[in-house]
Amino acid sequence: MKSFRGRRIALPALLLLLAAAVIATAQSGAATSANAKPLIRSAISVDGNAETITLPLFKGQTAAGEATWYVVIDSSSRADAKRRGVNFAPRLGKALGTGAVEKAHLAGSTVVFPGTVNFAPKRVVVPSATGFPPTKFAPGAVGDQSYSPLVTTGDGVVLDAPQVKNATGQSDTVVSIDTSRRQVTLKLLRGFFNGTSVLYLRTDGSGTLVTALEASTYAPNLGKAPDAANSGIIPVINGPLGKNNPKRQGLESAVLGQGDPLNITQTLPGSADYSPVWDLHPVVWTAAAIKAGKRTQLTSTAQIVRAFKAGLLTSAGKGPADPTLGGVRALGMISICSTVAIG
Numbered sequence: 555m556k557s558f559r560g561r562r563i564a565l566p567a568l569l570l571l572l573a574a575a576v577i578a579t580a581q582s583g584a585a586t587s588a589n590a591k592p593l594i595r596s597a598i599s600v601d602g603n604a605e606t607i608t609l610p611l612f613k614g615q616t617a618a619g620e621a622t623w624y625v626v627i628d629s630s631s632r633a634d635a636k637r638r639g640v641n642f643a644p645r646l647g648k649a650l651g652t653g654a655v656e657k658a659h660l661a662g663s664t665v666v667f668p669g670t671v672n673f674a675p676k677r678v679v680v681p682s683a684t685g686f687p688p689t690k691f692a693p694g695a696v697g698d699q700s701y702s703p704l705v706t707t708g709d710g711v712v713l714d715a716p717q718v719k720n721a722t723g724q725s726d727t728v729v730s731i732d733t734s735r736r737q738v739t740l741k742l743l744r745g746f747f748n749g750t751s752v753l754y755l756r757t758d759g760s761g762t763l764v765t766a767l768e769a770s771t772y773a774p775n776l777g778k779a780p781d782a783a784n785s786g787i788i789p790v791i792n793g794p795l796g797k798n799n800p801k802r803q804g805l806e807s808a809v810l811g812q813g814d815p816l817n818i819t820q821t822l823p824g825s826a827d828y829s830p831v832w833d834l835h836p837v838v839w840t841a842a843a844i845k846a847g848k849r850t851q852l853t854s855t856a857q858i859v860r861a862f863k864a865g866l867l868t869s870a871g872k873g874p875a876d877p878t879l880g881g882v883r884a885l886g887m888i889s890i891c892s893t894v895a896i897g
Contacts, residue, residue: 589602589603589897590602590753590895590896590897591895591896591897592607592894592895593641593823593824593893593894593895593896594627594639594640594641594823594894595639595640596609596610596626596638596639596640597609597639597894597895598610598737600753600894600895602753602895602897605741605742605743605744605753605814606729606739606740606741606742607739607740607742607753607755607894607895608737608738608739608740609625609627609737609738609739609740610625610626610736610737611623611624611625611718611731611732611733611736611737611738612624612625612626612665612715612736613664613733613736614658614664614665614666614667614717615661615664615665615666615667616666616667616670616720617666617667617668617669617670617700620670620720620721621720621721622667622670622671622717622719622720623717623718623719623720623731623733623738624665624667624715624716624717624718625715625716625718625738625740626638626640626713626714626715627640627641627714627715627716627755627757627830627892627894628640628641628642628643628646628713628714628823628830628892629641629642629643629646629711629712629713629714630643630644630645630646630647630650630711630712630713631647631710631711632644634711634713640714641714641823641828641830641892641893641894642823642824642828643714643823643828643829643830643892644826644828644829645782645783645784645785645827645828645829645831646704646712646713646714646783646829646830646831647710647711647712647783648780648782648783649704649712649779649780649783649831650706650710650712652778652779652780652783653775653778654702654704654775654776654777654778654779654780654783654831655702655704655705655706655712656668656669656700656701656702656703656704656705656706656775657706657708658705658706658707659707659708660707665705665707665715667701667705667717668700669697669698669699669700669701669702669775670697670698670700670701670717670720671695671696671697671698671701671717671720671722671725671771672695672696672697672698672722673694673695673719673720673722673723673724673725674722674723675692675693675694675695675696676692676694677692677693677694677695677726677766677769678690678691678692678694678766679691679766679767679809681809681810681811682809684792684806684810685805685806685807685808685809685810686791686792686804686805686806686808686809687763688766688767688809691762691763691766691767692762692766693762693765693766693770693771693772694726694766694769695723695725695726695765695770695771695772696771696772697758697771697772697773697774697775699774699775700775701717701771701773701775702758702773702775702776703715703716703717703757703758703771703773703776703890704776704779704831704890714757714830714890714892716757716758716771716890717771718731718738718740718757719731719733719738725740725757725769725770725771726769726770727740727741727755727756727757727769727770728740728741729741740755741769742754742755742894742895743755743756743768743814743815743817743891744814744816745787745814745815745816745817745818745819746816746817746818746819746852746853746854747818747819747820747821747822747854747893748822748853748854748855748856749853749854750853750896751896751897752819752822752893752895752896752897753893753894753895753896753897754819754891754892754893754894755891755892755894756768756769756770756889756890756891757770757771757890757891757892758770758771758772758773758776758889758890759771759772759773759776759887759888759889759890760772760773760774760775760776760777760779760887760888760889761777761887761888763887764834764887764889765889767805767808767809768889770889770890773890776831776888776890777886777887777888779831779888781833783829783831784829784831784832784833784888785819785820785821785827785828785829785830785831785832785833786819786820786821786832786833786835786855786876786878786879787817787818787819787820787832787833787834787835787889787891788817788818788819788820788835788836788837788852788855788858788879788882789804789805789815789817789834789835789836789837790803790804790805790815790816790817790818790836790837790838790839790852791804791805791806791836791837791838791839791870792804792805792806792838792839792844792849793806793807793816793839793849793851793852794807794849794850794851795807795810795812796812797811797812797813800851801850801851802816802851803815803816803851803852804816805836816851818852818853818854818855818858819832819891819893820855820878820879822893823892823893828893830890830891830892830893831888831890832888832889832890832891833884833885833887833888834871834884834885834887834888834889835869835871835876835879835882835883835884835885836869836870836871836885837858837861837862837867837868837869837870837882838867838868838869838870839866839867840865840866840867840868842865842866843861843865843866843867848861848866849866855879858879858880858882859879859880859882860880862879862880862881862882863880863881867882869881869882869883870883870885871883871884871885871886872885872886873885873886
């Protein structure tokens with residue numbers, strides 16, 4: 555799959571987006587740590603040090619009549635996003651009518667989901683000698699044939715509303731959950747956007763490898779998302795190693811337990827091109843680049859494009875080349891991730 559087809563955002567526009575996020579934070583009631591500024595008003599708290607977010611929790615119902623608990627993070631409608639206090643993700647609307655979107659319905663004010671998740675499996679990630687790829691892996695949560703975190707109730711709006719708990723257990727990203735108080739604390743990952751540190755949720759994915767690595771829910775229907783609904787994320791496979799190395803980065807490092815992979819995202823909430831449907835475009839430092847001492851931490855898509863065009867990076871994916879990323883190839887795998895804080 556290719557990622558978004560929109561124009562690249564000019565630097566002044568990026569600065570405006572970041573400034574708007576800071577202003578929105580000042581208007582939010584969320585409690586935050588000093589180094590994390592939330593992007594969604596519905597957040598109860600964001601802890602940048604612990605890399606967690608606490609969100610409102612909603613009770614839904616499965617087709618079998620059982621309780622399921624979910625969160626809402628993004629909406630394809632500007633008005634709906636404002637009302638809910640969540641990210642406005644206009645590109646989600648491009649997935650409406652496809653198999654990537656679950657068609658739920660309302661019973662009163664309760665959302666009834668055709669699909670649901672089995673949270674009972676045990677997540678498995680066994681590092682190889684280099685960390686990545688792991689020698690064994692399996693996701694810890696598996697959606698059924700009807701499940702998707704992308705949901706519509708027939709009103710023309712697509713929500714990013716992943717299920718996080720039911721009778722089978724809870725998501726591996728859950729730190730704590732209180733159904734009586736209707737709130738849940740979820741783990742975040744740290745990454746980069748245009749040289750700025752960001753925190754994002756990862757809830758679901760279309761492949762077993764990505765969901766095992768990210769402790770998210772395996773939701774095969776996400777593979778049906780159209781290119782127009784996607785944005786890009788660039789994982790570096792073999793970045794610099796070392797838990798205490800300030801330039802550390804990469805999937806090898808992450809699987810070895812050295813910290814977050816520090817992926818690079820292509821869009822930020824507030825942009826017309828923003829989407830939580832992230833199309834993976836992994837890159838690899840070449841042996842020549844490493845030998846020449848060129849390998850370093852990458853924090854923006856502009857850096858990636860320059861390094862790729864200079865022959866320092868190659869694509870790990872075999873899918874279509876993405877012109878908005880300088881020709882880096884897609885892997886053909888989706889991860890649902892929502893940028894929720896800056897810093």
